[in-house]
Amino acid sequence: MSEVAEKTKAPSEPLFSKKNKKLVTDPLTDNNPITIQVLGICSALAITVQVEQAVVMSASVLFVLLFGNITISLLRNLIPSRIRIIVQLVVVASLVIIVNELLAAFLPDVSEKLSVFVGLIITNCIIMGRFEAFAMGNKVWPSAMDALGNSFGYAWILIVVAFFRELLGSGTIWGVQIFGSALPGEEWGLYTMGYVNNNMMILPPMALIIVGVIIWIQRSRNKALIEEH
């Protein structure tokens, strides 16, 4: 949180300049919020048991981060620095409440799925991190790009982790049975041959181990990411 805001000074650069594109692509790989900055781990642990939940969570984070970054960027010259963290918190919390109210009124089915994540979005350190490190010091357009990049960087890790956890832990993907059914009396598919779901996968520690494996693959492909000691 305390890192100095990165400045991108560009009085009249094109909307999709190299710099702006980098804002989107960097967080996908070499500056990924989860695997490199190790932020937002709490939600990655909690909701990666099912792919569907991971997708809904990613979409919510995308929305809140995008509009939050835009709002903070618009207000950046007005926010008194002594209470900036509080202002950022208020922005996240209000956005989350607005999303939740609108969903409850107009998309009740989605709202039921989302309800559990609302608290998690507010506490997601990626969001506060981007407000503080980027939106406070940059114009609206780069801030929006930064929000997109970070949300997608967050989303793909979440979905990959959820894919393995749901497949190996419950034998399903998006609720669809891949390996057959393990219900007593209704077994079919692999389960009739003695296959059993790995219950370890649905427990939170396995999310960390899968994230760890992704970090390992990423760093072995790009040696520049390995910290020196």
Place this chain on the structure above:
Amino acid sequence: MAINKESNGYTFGFAIAMVVVVGAVLALIAMATKPFKDTNDEVKKKMDIVKALLPKDESEKINRKNAEEEFAKYVNLENALVIDLNGKKKEGKEAFDIDIRKENRDKTLSEEDKNYPLFIAEIEGKKAYIIPVVGKGLWGPIWGNVCLDEDMRTIKGATFDHKGETPGLGAEIKQAFFIKGWLGEKVSNEDGEFEKFEVVKDKSGTKDKKIDGITGGTITSKGVEEMVNRCLQPYTKYFQNLNNKI
């Protein structure tokens, strides 16, 4: 005139303005969406009742769009009634208007004052009794409906729902595989006395009244057990009185 952004006055002014604006916007949105949310809640309530009533294949087809219609087909709200903790009928109460989740939250309400609504449905010429239940999970409230067959003893269907149980763990109480464990179980013995259920780790080899719990969702599973045991008792008393009178 340049404003000193670091001054106390500006900081306080900004904070006050922010609170007023945010408060107003949120209050407005909450008010504007309230009628929609109320309708949604009502539909959801009907949907859950019908889902508990119908067998699995048909209840899966119930959604927000056809819930009202299906509800009207099976359930006559004029037959619905409200009973008290001792299984006595309470007069002058609308069963559908009673919010048992709100009553459960209300700490000032004693157990005796709580209302227990009972919905009576007719399906394929047979009566069915739908009992709403409410309890506590790990992170927040859990609730559901238990549907009894015309013998007033056998569980014919059930729905469970929750506010914020862990996805993939406690939240699985909603799923068909967990509900399946309850079906066909008897809530009371031959004399109509209530008998407790127990949610266990592995029910294989054990007798009735034992339900398979959810791996990794022990506290929520136990919450369902407590909820069903507590909420069903007034009803078995009511049914017992009813049968004794005949």
